[in-house]
Amino acid sequence: MDKKQTNSPVSLKHITIQDPFWSRETELVRTAVLPYQWDALNDRIPGAAKSYCMHNFRAAVRRNEKKRKLGDAFLEPHFTKEGWVFTPEDPQNPDDQFYGFVFQDSDFYKWIEAVAYSLTQHPDPQLQAIADEAIDIVCKAQLENGYLDTLYILSGTDKIFTNLQDHHELYCLGHLIEGAVAYYEATKKTPLLDAACRYADYVSSCFGEEEGKRRGYPGHEIAEMALVRLYQTTGKERYLKLARFFVDERGSRPYYFDKEKNLSSPSDELRYSYYQAHLPVRAQHEAVGHAVRAVYLYSGMAAVAKETNDASLFDACGRLWDNMVGKKLYITGGIGQTHMGEAFSFPYDLPNDTAYAETCASIGLMFFARRMLEIHPDRRYADEMERALYNTVLSGMALDGKSFFYVNPLEVLPEACRLDERKFHVKPVRQKWFGCACCPPNLARLIGSIGSYAYTENETTLFAHLYVGGTVQKQVGGKSFSVCVSSEFPWNGCVRIQFPEDTPEFTLALRIPGWCSTYALAGAGGAKQTLRDGYLYLTKAFRRTDCLTLTLPMEVCIRQCSPLVRENIGKVAVTRGPVVYCLESVDNGEGLWRLSLSPDAAAKVEPICIAGEEFPSIRIPGFRQRVSEDSAELYKPYTIPEKEPVILRFVPYYTWANRGENEMSVWVQSE
């Protein structure tokens, strides 16, 4: 790898999104998701699980004020066997207790990050006022030494950093940084960024290789990639150093979490693999453990590798990528095959109906993919980033932005979700809000920053990974110019690129997706063209009159699964461009498993209306195995199954469950 050859996301300040698909999504985030989530963080959604997120920050502010007032007379609140209780002056006061998950603070940080992205695209003084007020509360919740996690501030500061394995102080640091950097970039306001730096400085004073510092690392990763971002924003080396320390310290023996818990005998690797701490990261070859943790770590590894020009770390990332994408990835871009530990299972174990495939895990996969692309633009990364985005990630949110999936299975029988405890994690309809509400705000921040996944750049080159329509500002040799992209992704593969004014010579790198068997480019006369790693590099000083037309044919494609996957043997899936399709019983009748299709049957794309909007559906002739009265008998001598011809209708996977509770299946029997 060569640091000079790397690239970075185009600043959201330099991207204006104008895209029939993504303008709608970002508007949905702005008008529906962000206000809803603000209400949720403040426990104002009737009937939804309480968040307590802002409650905790406010209680921490009261604690700090009390401490200032009382001085030496102040008694710390404490954690006891009876639970997270209190201030000693008023042990029964529920207003001063911490409630919720140990990572509850991070919900605000994700929200503020999404707000920042939204403000970049769409200035909104009222929203900004709400945000500033909230930031003020958060900043006041911070301790004088820079520590900022309401769990311990409210429950006993003497226990700070004593349970890195299970508590999320460093995870909250990571999200604080992500939110703070985004808000600073959007508004140039510094209070939250200052708070993030102060917390990061405090953490930096506590953790590291130096004598007297703890050699710990986060139980739930994210601080690694966030600290790299803080370094990129502030230029302060200590944040990069801390990130690298967290990455490299992971997996050291004796295990830090064992020491933390004073375990007499060492834990086995299996238990530590949940945290990806079973081995030093450079010795890890298999994507294991909690899927979100895993891809957050890998993202951090790639971020550190890029900034430190660390080839062996990048190699480790590549191995983990190949293992994950080659052996543990659902066709929908979902990862985490089992709900036990929300984790990866073993290679080629890809059950459809008990899949976990958490929305956040696929978002994390996008983080990882983008960071790999920054080091090495190869469509392999972008293809999977796009697969995750248009399928599992978007599936996480209802079309109206008001309910969310945490789990994104590939086959659902609603009856089973209610009656089979093995599938209680699978919900047949999206939920309003979760007690553990990591996915909704994560979705909001991902959608809000979609431009930074679509476009990256280095000095001479603008990379188009996802064809999100809009205008990108690029500077080459001190000259600034615009590149206008219009597309109808993910429904139509025709991309048009224009230049409002003549440009200096630069390189435009256009991704040719793996799902295209052919492509065509028109209007690039005079450009030097190179195809490398799935990117078409065009170098030219473009003219105001130039209009590039890239055609990436989106044909219906019947796909098969590797025969190493037990669950999909004899089955096929329907895709078109980056979009995976599925069957729902609302269109196809009940008993989806009794349907089959011939892979060479002619498919037809036809609009369908879902929740008031039009989407391209796919109609394919197929069959339905009949259930005659006597075929209800369980076991009978074989007779040729009676099948009736039917037209199967597939809808985009991410739009499923927007028409009430019903059966769904991605894979269908092949005739």
Added chain:
Amino acid sequence: MDKKQTNSPVSLKHITIQDPFWSRETELVRTAVLPYQWDALNDRIPGAAKSYCMHNFRAAVRRNEKKRKLGDAFLEPHFTKEGWVFTPEDPQNPDDQFYGFVFQDSDFYKWIEAVAYSLTQHPDPQLQAIADEAIDIVCKAQLENGYLDTLYILSGTDKIFTNLQDHHELYCLGHLIEGAVAYYEATKKTPLLDAACRYADYVSSCFGEEEGKRRGYPGHEIAEMALVRLYQTTGKERYLKLARFFVDERGSRPYYFDKEKNLSSPSDELRYSYYQAHLPVRAQHEAVGHAVRAVYLYSGMAAVAKETNDASLFDACGRLWDNMVGKKLYITGGIGQTHMGEAFSFPYDLPNDTAYAETCASIGLMFFARRMLEIHPDRRYADEMERALYNTVLSGMALDGKSFFYVNPLEVLPEACRLDERKFHVKPVRQKWFGCACCPPNLARLIGSIGSYAYTENETTLFAHLYVGGTVQKQVGGKSFSVCVSSEFPWNGCVRIQFPEDTPEFTLALRIPGWCSTYALAGAGGAKQTLRDGYLYLTKAFRRTDCLTLTLPMEVCIRQCSPLVRENIGKVAVTRGPVVYCLESVDNGEGLWRLSLSPDAAAKVEPICIAGEEFPSIRIPGFRQRVSEDSAELYKPYTIPEKEPVILRFVPYYTWANRGENEMSVWVQSE
């Protein structure tokens, strides 16, 4: 129903088993299983989980002796928050504590029952001496009032019958009765029967409709059918009355277990369905909850229905039977589709790889079937009894009788059992002994009493349900005579029936199994023949020279599953006679899911050697989907799968996992 038309099992005293298949099984129980289990009950198996069963009885004897010695000065041991802690005189004495599951006593009762059956067939003074000595200990453990459960005797007698839901005092009563009656019938010795009667009398004084008695019922059923058996043995009506009370009280509102736990708000039906106590039994239409509990209850219901001539109760049994067998039964006779609660799942939900299908549940299904047959001889019941027996029940034990399966799945990938927590209940090889060791002794008592499932009788008729070879003594009109049956079931359907001497006129009812498409009977000249409900009734005074030959062709049969079952769509299973076959990777290579067969391919029966013994295996031409290098890629555009012709070799399901850890599958893709 008509009580006079019912039938009862032929006494084991009147059956001598001489059968190539069953003599081997009963010998295995006698020579391997019973001695091994006695060692297990006494914690003498190195490396196996401790049972503590006999320890608990011995500790109870010491407690009783101490009480006798100390009189009023005796202080009861007590259950405290810190656990089962105790004799106040010596609180640290581990020798006086109760260990193990709350139903640990029952392991001895099941063992003594199996011993009794073995002694009936094979007198063994040494074994009988061990048994008598053990019985002496058990009798001395009984309290003066008749109560007998070491859990409470050792942990605080003031708590007796205060937690019927979770503790197993009435379950232990049931097994005590079963063991005691069997031992009495085998040896005519009365101490254990007396102990059982005294405990039953005590329970009868505590439970019932009468003022002042508790209106409770067992959390885990079995006492119901056991009490009927005690009534049949002793003639004492109070036991039948208590059985009927337990059956009919079940499901009454408000729920007894709620009252017991002083719950302020009533529990929902779903929770109570685990115990089959959600509704009065006559209003139950679906087999639900813990599968062993369920079939034990249904057996008790059928037993009470028969003895009390209760048509509506029999109807309820019939509905539950139809639901269970028609919608929730594995082709192997396994029941209990989910390990969550070891329970029934919803109709047609029959996953192969996560099946629970506990050995004990299929034994319980045999109990239920036999009792239904006693009321109404219909091959529907016998077919399923036989299916359970030759598949799931026998699968519970290794061919050498030294290791056991608790769970009997229909598809196993050993890797998944180790790496996928959803399948941790599935073991790829049989285990030596379980902490919860209900299955091994249950198997021993079932095999030891196989004659009573094979043959039942009433005044004029001898029913042959399973063609177990041997001699059956029958008495008609005061005259006793023998019927000799020889067969090679389950491998050969030719049954020969002879009469060592002329018989008075009587009826021989021969079951024509549902798996036969045709049958032939020779040598029945002069007999009045009627075919009713799958039984061929032959009435005649048979001659010494008569030799009946019943031919029940055992052809290889490719079976399909109802299309209402998701998991088996497009698949077939191979059966021959009552035996279900399966694929193992030791014969067929790894990746069994990549195999397929054409249902019309010619099958060939061929001997195979498994663990030193010969079994008929089945060879069928089929195909294996190739895994080429590039087919390891997860998702690719569809191409016709490359398949190579192979010969599939199927072995009897119950013999699987006798050649080390390997893949197994009952269902195979159909071409």
